[in-house]
Amino acid sequence: MTTEPGPATRRRQLGRQLRELRLAAGIRTMAAAATRSGLSRATISRIESAKQTILPRTVRLLCQTYGIGAPLIDHLAKLAAESEDRGWLLAYSDTMPNWFERFVGEEAEATEIWTYEAEFVPGLLQTADYCRAVSAVSSPDVVDEEVDRRVDFRLARQKLLERATPPQLRVVVNEAVLRRHVGETAVMREQLRHLGEMAKRPNITVQVLPFSAGAHPAMTSSFTMLHFPADGGEPTILVEVDSGALYPDRPADFERYTWMFGRLRDLALSPAESMALVSRVMEEL
Known part of the structure; x- marks a missing residue:
């Protein structure tokens, strides 16, 4: 039996990682992240709480906003793609x-x-x-x-x-x-x-x-x-x-x-x- 996490778990893990990266970048509020990224606060909230689809391009945008570069940005984008494998x-x-x-x-x-x-x-x-x-x-x-x-x-x-x-x-x-x-x-x-x-x-x-x-x-x-x-x-x-x-x-x-x-x-x-x-x-x- 595989021990790899499934799509829902990957989405939850990704949401938590993005929240940690936001805080590590010194962006304490979702509203501030929304202003810097051009996304809505509601979208960032749903992403961090794993309540919506997280597209790879959205992950790249947020990583750029938080000052994250390769290879982590590529890893997170891949995680986003895998999180939508609904099987x-x-x-x-x-x-x-x-x-x-x-x-x-x-x-x-x-x-x-x-x-x-x-x-x-x-x-x-x-x-x-x-x-x-x-x-x-x-x-x-x-x-x-x-x-x-x-x-x-x-x-x-x-x-x-x-x-x-x-x-x-x-x-x-x-x-x-x-x-x-x-x-x-x-x-x-x-x-x-x-x-x-x-x-x-x-x-x-x-x-x-x-x-x-x-x-x-x-x-x-x-x-x-x-x-x-x-x-x-x-x-x-x-x-x-x-x-x-x-x-x-x-x-x-x-x-x-x-x-x-x-x-x-x-x-x-x-x-x-x-x-x-x-x-x-x-x-x-």
Whole structure:
């Protein structure tokens, strides 16, 4: 298995390097860098936080602004070119919404994934038939071919769990996820069986937040946190909203969502108790 960093990690590394070069050049603010380079402050902010494409020519412009010459400027320009190698994502560019592309690219490079889901089984643990049922009800006018594409895309994402060194997946699901019937009974039973099988893997932990836990800090929305290697920068937080998503990225956000996930795990059943509940619900179907 390759140990080379992927595009999303390269983009994050490049953004951090450009910020360090700006500060080393004595340019303390993004506004000052914008004035000197001719770029907007917003553009520099998005580049340094890895929120947008970083073109090689933009890297050269910023390096010239910061007084950087060869060979470092050539190295950084090459890094910029490699950071946009989207690989397998290109095959599904017509399937995923624009707001989700950033997340999927970074998900593929995460070393640890934390997710709380209130309504349905997290995508990385869905069966094809369950995914098909979710897609059909969320977009009732979509044609069968498009549903099939969405299922294929979901299964392609799941391949990261089959790697020689897969990410650590920490999942908390609301009890409603188990009890809400999605698709026919056979579909739901197979999904619960699959959830139990996946939870046996050493890199996957599944806990159920029971109704008896009462009020909890994530009652407003589901969320996912992606964690990266030490040189990969801050975590990525995804909070899905109707037809879009939020990416909270302030230090206070990282602190709050880390606390929230820890609290959810404390309130949830243990992994063993959770799997026992999954089995009971499956038997009741």
